[in-house]
Amino acid sequence: MTAxxxxxxFFLDLHCSGVQYDGKQILQPxxxxxxxxxxxxxxxxxxVGKTTLLKVIFDHLNNTAQKTALIxxxxxxxxxxxxxxxxxxxxxxxxxxxSNLVNLVTPKANAKQTIxxxxxxxxxxxKLNVPCGELSGGQQQRVAIARAIYRQANTLIADEPVANLxxxxxxxxxxxxxxxxxxxxxxxxxxxQALKHCERIIGITNGQITLDSASKQISAQDLTDxxxxxxxx
Amino acid sequence: xxxxxxxxxxxxxxxxxxxxxxxxxxxxxxITITTATPGAEFQRMLAGLLHPQWPSLNELIHAILQTIxxxxxxxxxxxxxxFLLSLLFHLRLVRVxxxxxxxxxELFWGLLLIQLFGLQPLTxxxxxxxxxxxxxxxxxxxxRQEAQQRHKPYLPAQCTALSRFFYTDWPFIKTDFxxxxxxxxxxxxxxxxxxxxxxxxxxxxxxxxxxxQGHYADVTGxxxxxxxxxxxxxxxxxxxxxxxxxxxxxxxxxxxxSFNVNDIGWLLEQITPAPWREINSxxxxxxxxxxxxxxxxGLWNTLVTGQxxxxxxALLGLVLYPLLSNHFGNPITRWTGHLSLVILRSTPxxxxxxxxxxxxxxxxxxxxxxxxxxxxxxxxxxxxxHSNNIQLRPDSAQGVNRYxxxxxxxxxxxxxxxxxxxxxxxxxxxALLGILGLHTLGFFIDSAxxxxxxxxxxxxxxxxxxxxxGVDSAGRIVRQYLHLPTHRVIERS
Numbered sequence: 001m002t003a004x005x006x007x008x009x010f011f012l013d014l015h016c017s018g019v020q021y022d023g024k025q026i027l028q029p030x031x032x033x034x035x036x037x038x039x040x041x042x043x044x045x046x047x048v049g050k051t052t053l054l055k056v057i058f059d060h061l062n063n064t065a066q067k068t069a070l071i072x073x074x075x076x077x078x079x080x081x082x083x084x085x086x087x088x089x090x091x092x093x094x095x096x097x098x099s100n101l102v103n104l105v106t107p108k109a110n111a112k113q114t115i116x117x118x119x120x121x122x123x124x125x126x127k128l129n130v131p132c133g134e135l136s137g138g139q140q141q142r143v144a145i146a147r148a149i150y151r152q153a154n155t156l157i158a159d160e161p162v163a164n165l166x167x168x169x170x171x172x173x174x175x176x177x178x179x180x181x182x183x184x185x186x187x188x189x190x191x192x193q194a195l196k197h198c199e200r201i202i203g204i205t206n207g208q209i210t211l212d213s214a215s216k217q218i219s220a221q222d223l224t225d226x227x228x229x230x231x232x233x
Numbered sequence: 234x235x236x237x238x239x240x241x242x243x244x245x246x247x248x249x250x251x252x253x254x255x256x257x258x259x260x261x262x263x264i265t266i267t268t269a270t271p272g273a274e275f276q277r278m279l280a281g282l283l284h285p286q287w288p289s290l291n292e293l294i295h296a297i298l299q300t301i302x303x304x305x306x307x308x309x310x311x312x313x314x315x316f317l318l319s320l321l322f323h324l325r326l327v328r329v330x331x332x333x334x335x336x337x338x339e340l341f342w343g344l345l346l347i348q349l350f351g352l353q354p355l356t357x358x359x360x361x362x363x364x365x366x367x368x369x370x371x372x373x374x375x376x377r378q379e380a381q382q383r384h385k386p387y388l389p390a391q392c393t394a395l396s397r398f399f400y401t402d403w404p405f406i407k408t409d410f411x412x413x414x415x416x417x418x419x420x421x422x423x424x425x426x427x428x429x430x431x432x433x434x435x436x437x438x439x440x441x442x443x444x445x446q447g448h449y450a451d452v453t454g455x456x457x458x459x460x461x462x463x464x465x466x467x468x469x470x471x472x473x474x475x476x477x478x479x480x481x482x483x484x485x486x487x488x489x490x491s492f493n494v495n496d497i498g499w500l501l502e503q504i505t506p507a508p509w510r511e512i513n514s515x516x517x518x519x520x521x522x523x524x525x526x527x528x529x530x531g532l533w534n535t536l537v538t539g540q541x542x543x544x545x546x547a548l549l550g551l552v553l554y555p556l557l558s559n560h561f562g563n564p565i566t567r568w569t570g571h572l573s574l575v576i577l578r579s580t581p582x583x584x585x586x587x588x589x590x591x592x593x594x595x596x597x598x599x600x601x602x603x604x605x606x607x608x609x610x611x612x613x614x615x616x617x618x619h620s621n622n623i624q625l626r627p628d629s630a631q632g633v634n635r636y637x638x639x640x641x642x643x644x645x646x647x648x649x650x651x652x653x654x655x656x657x658x659x660x661x662x663x664a665l666l667g668i669l670g671l672h673t674l675g676f677f678i679d680s681a682x683x684x685x686x687x688x689x690x691x692x693x694x695x696x697x698x699x700x701x702x703g704v705d706s707a708g709r710i711v712r713q714y715l716h717l718p719t720h721r722v723i724e725r726s
Contacts, residue, residue, distance in 0.1 A: 058627060068628070076626035080642040089630070089638050097633045104637060131242075
């Protein structure tokens with residue numbers, strides 16, 4: 001399914017022979033190359049295969065042992081744990097099991113400090129010890145973003161990470177994500193945000209990549225086509 | 234500094250409170266190993282465990298049929314009685330009566346009924362039917378209430394209660410009723426078995442005899458039969474066979490049943506406190522020694538046993554649940570885990586307690602460990618099954634990190650529901666385990682029956698019932714305090 005990764009130029013070079021589920025073709029075969037340092041937005045109407053594409057990308061990065069931060073659409077936070085612990089989960093793989101267990105009972109001072117400063121940036125500064133279950137949808141989304149930032153990975157894979165945030169918060173969050181990751185692949189539904197923060201736009205229509213172009217060269221018509229041709233296929 | 238030591242969350246506070254209490258109980262309770270060579274006895278048990286034997290086929294079939302017949306007839310009677318009572322469950326009196334019926338352990342009912350009927354089938358099936366009526370009435374009423382709340386808005390306002398029942402309630406609740414009644418039948422088999430420990434000719438009687446004589450190979454054989462019955466109950470216990478089974482059970486047990494109305498008068502007289510029967514005796518001189526020498530020590534030991542067992546069960550449940558959770562291990566470890574938990578939770582506490590008593594000698598220790606193993610396996614099973622509903626992120630951690638950061642926090646609330654739901658059961662069983670000879674309430678109840686002081690026995694039984702009702706409401710209060718759901722828990726897999 002995949003070819004060799006040319007690590008010098010691309011952080012990801014992906015050949016995919018398509019994805020089927022229950023006999024239905026979700027994604028057509030494709031070949032995508034992502035140069036190191038690129039920020040990419042994936043656009044498309046709902047149900048066209050954006051999340052599936054993201055999963056293929058994430059699995060591939062995982063298999064090639066590249067450290068990746070993930071923000072899935074369902075966030076996957078642990079409601080009974082505090083915001084601090086939910087963010088800390090981003091680095092579970094970097095500490096020993098014993099140290100992780102101790103941290104559940106007595107939080108680490110330095111981790112607390114780092115996480116506090118990330119939360120401050122995302123206007124969650126006063127929520128460090130609050131259980132995630134008590135937060136609103138938008139606040140939970142920012143906790144998931146904080147976890148991704150805290151993970152300190154080169155690459156970020158995010159599925160509509162700012163869908164529940166107002167414009168101002170979304171700007172702050174997107175900027176923070178871009179600052180903290182060299183490579184980003186995000187599914188976004190707001191085209192303005194996509195054009196502003198990403199150099200490259202990939203459009204999907206009915207499981208097929210119908211647009212792949214630099215943000216600067218994209219016309220309004222190109223974007224409309226991505227969303228319009230859905231019924232035709 | 235202090236806020237670092239004292240847990241801030243409500244859950245943390247409650248859990249450390251229970252933990253601390255258990256620790257205090259452990260320090261002050263009578264918990265020791267009194268046998269000189271527990272290792273040697275254990276080796277004999279192990280040898281028996283590896284070479285199962287069976288008593289003569291004739292005896293075995295007789296014991297199995299007795300056990301099943303008591304369970305069938307008892308649960309069927311309880312289902313009818315429980316259903317009728319559930320229709321009147323809005324009456325406070327009915328609720329109190331049902332709570333009292335189920336607060337007394339079936340073995341205590343058995344001990345009481347033996348005085349009335351002697352060792353005969355009526356004793357066995359009524360010992361199951363009476364407490365189960367109280368349980369089923371409550372469950373049926375709750376199921377019906379849930380269904381009504383769900384469907385009330387869609388009904389014409391003026392329809393009669395009966396048509397409402399058959400058009401909306403019944404179609405929705407019949408599967409829940411059937412499901413729960415079958416689960417109770419499984420419990421009935423366990424109850425029927427342990428009724429053998431007070432002399433009824435069921436599997437438990439043979440088990441006790443084999444234990445007493447140190448024939449551990451027979452014990453293993455009988456236990457295997459018992460596990461087999463429980464494990465295959467989905468197949469042979471289905472409702473469509475019940476009319477056949479009930480007729481057969483009645484036909485089988487009928488010749489042994491007898492009843493004399495005059496005995497009721499005799500029993501009523503016997504259970505009346507002695508000072509009220511005899512002239513020239515004062516109530517306080519009769520009552521005071523019972524309280525100080527039996528009631529209080531019995532209550533204390535029951536509480537100590539129950540509280541420690543509750544905390545140990547919870548800990549064991551937390552350790553065991555990953556054995557059958559889809560988030561850990563592989564299909565082989567999960568299958569093994571599932572099987573071991575089925576065996577642990579199917580074994581009645583009384584049988585486990587008996588085996589441990591033989592190993593360690595009389596103290597509260599065998600009872601505590603038996604209760605912890607049985608209930609820990611149940612809590613682990615329910616929690617593990619519940620954890621399978623969780624969907625993890627593709628990047629979630631593995632192993633201990635997954636256990637401590639991802640799964641355990643997510644199942645914590647449901648785990649606490651399961652644990653506090655077992656609290657009352659554990660307390661009832663810890664009173665009962667006294668009949669093995671440890672000094673919880675059951676010991677004093679059993680002794681009172683043996684010395685034909687039925688009035689004393691009744692007072693102690695009432696005390697144990699009040700304890701259970703108290704623990705039941707304490708459990709409700711704790712669940713409310715922690716904002717935990719208060720719905721029913723069905724153990725069946």
